[in-house]
Amino acid sequence: MLTIKQWLLCLDEMDRMFPDAHCELVHDNPFELTIATLLSAQCTDVLVNKVTKNLFQKYKTPEDYLAVPLEELENDIRSIGLFRGKAKNIQKLSQRLLDVYGGEVPANREDLVTLPGVGRKTANVVLSVAFGVPAMAVDTHVERVTKRLGLCRWKDNVLQVEETVMKKTPIEKWSKTHHQLIFFGRYHCKAQKPGCNECPLFDLCREGQKRMKKGLVTR
DNA sequence: ATCCCGAGGG
DNA sequence: CCCTCTGGAT
Numbered sequence: 001m002l003t004i005k006q007w008l009l010c011l012d013e014m015d016r017m018f019p020d021a022h023c024e025l026v027h028d029n030p031f032e033l034t035i036a037t038l039l040s041a042q043c044t045d046v047l048v049n050k051v052t053k054n055l056f057q058k059y060k061t062p063e064d065y066l067a068v069p070l071e072e073l074e075n076d077i078r079s080i081g082l083f084r085g086k087a088k089n090i091q092k093l094s095q096r097l098l099d100v101y102g103g104e105v106p107a108n109r110e111d112l113v114t115l116p117g118v119g120r121k122t123a124n125v126v127l128s129v130a131f132g133v134p135a136m137a138v139d140t141h142v143e144r145v146t147k148r149l150g151l152c153r154w155k156d157n158v159l160q161v162e163e164t165v166m167k168k169t170p171i172e173k174w175s176k177t178h179h180q181l182i183f184f185g186r187y188h189c190k191a192q193k194p195g196c197n198e199c200p201l202f203d204l205c206r207e208g209q210k211r212m213k214k215g216l217v218t219r
Numbered sequence: 220a221t222c223c224c225g226a227g228g229g
Numbered sequence: 230c231c232c233t234c235t236g237g238a239t
Contacts (some may be wrong), residue, residue, distance in 0.1 A: 025235080041236040047226060048235090081224040085237080119237050139235035158236095183233060191233060192229075 002150045006170050006204050010149060014202050015179040017188070021179035023129045025049065030105040030130035031097075032056055035090060037125045039118045043081050051077055062094035062103055089117025107131045121158070134174050138162045141179065141185030148189060150206030 014021075025040060026049045027033040035055070037093070040048045055076055059065050066075060074087040097103055105126065106112055112123035125143070126135035129168045136142075138158045145150045151168060152161045169177050188195050194207070196217045202208045211217045 007220075008235055023235090037235075038237090040234085042224075044234050046234095050226095076231095080224065081226075081234080082222095082236085084222070085223055089237085117237065121236060125235070137235070140233080141235065178235090186235085 001153070004168060007149075007151055010151075010204055011173065011177060012179075013168070013204075014177070014184060017200060018180045018183040019174065021153060021183040023125070023179060025129075026052060027130075028056070030107075031062070032124060033127050034093070034105050034115070034118065034122070034144045037122045038089060039077060039086055041086070041122075047080055050198055051197055055185070061110065063095045065090055065094040066098075086117065093118065093125075103212055105130070105192065107133065109135070115180070120162075128175050128178065132175075134171050135165045136162050136169075136174055136178055138165070139182065140191075141182045144191060145181050145185045145189050148205060148207035149201065163214035 023033075024035060024045045025036040028106070032052070035047055036052050039047060039051065043105070058076065060133045070087055070091060075084055075088060077083050078088055080086065096115055097105065101111070107127070109120070109123045109127060112118055112126060113120060118126075121137050121139055124135040127133040127135040134161050140159065141150075143161050146161055146165060147154050147156070153162050166174065185191075188199065194211075196202055196205075196211055197219060198206050199205065199208065202217075202219065208217065212219075
């Protein structure tokens with residue numbers, strides 16, 4: 001496992017690699033970010049942005065999403081995976097926002113996760129990005145990268161990963177670190193082909209050392 | 220543990 | 230062809 005000092009060195013390096021890592025889901029308000037994040041499940045944000053560009057022109061409010069038949073909304077997001085469930089959840093979420101929250105997205109986790117289609121990960125993204133509340137959303141990239149580096153254990157579940165990353169990271173850096181881990185996972189430490197050969201974090205990385213011993217890395 | 224589920228890359 | 234993508238509900 002990485003020591004705290006080693007982890008802080010990783011953070012320094014990621015500051016150099018991705019000084020302006022940020023949320024790449026295009027949005028103008030908490031409601032749009034909630035929809036975009038819901039749509040981003042098992043889907044690249046490039047695809048989400050392609051869909052929301054038209055979607056957010058057509059639908060501005062929860063009422064707008066409820067004003068069309070489910071099939072129409074499905075068609076409007078069809079190019080995204082899991083479109084049937086996501087369309088249904090968007091309408092149910094819109095209904096609940098109107099019924100319980102006055103049409104506004106709530107700014108706390110307990111209420112957010114009661115929204116259909118919104119789990120802990122999505123809630124943490126909305127909290128952190130839309131409301132500036134410290135949170136750590138653990139997605140596929142954060143999980144893979146922190147486990148490869150050796151900050152977390154391979155058997156950890158997402159909640160354990162979330163707790164470990166928050167515990168080891170200064171709270172004022174949570175948001176930036178979250179996006180840097182995503183950029184690092186998305187553009188460098190990829191699922192299929194981790195770029196160990198040219199990785200600035202190689203000397204700190206447990207998986208890198210393993211791959212080195214296996215002769216998979218040439219440095 | 221399993222299902223949902225299309226686009227994009229290798 | 231196979232794998233992955235800022236997961237959530239059952």
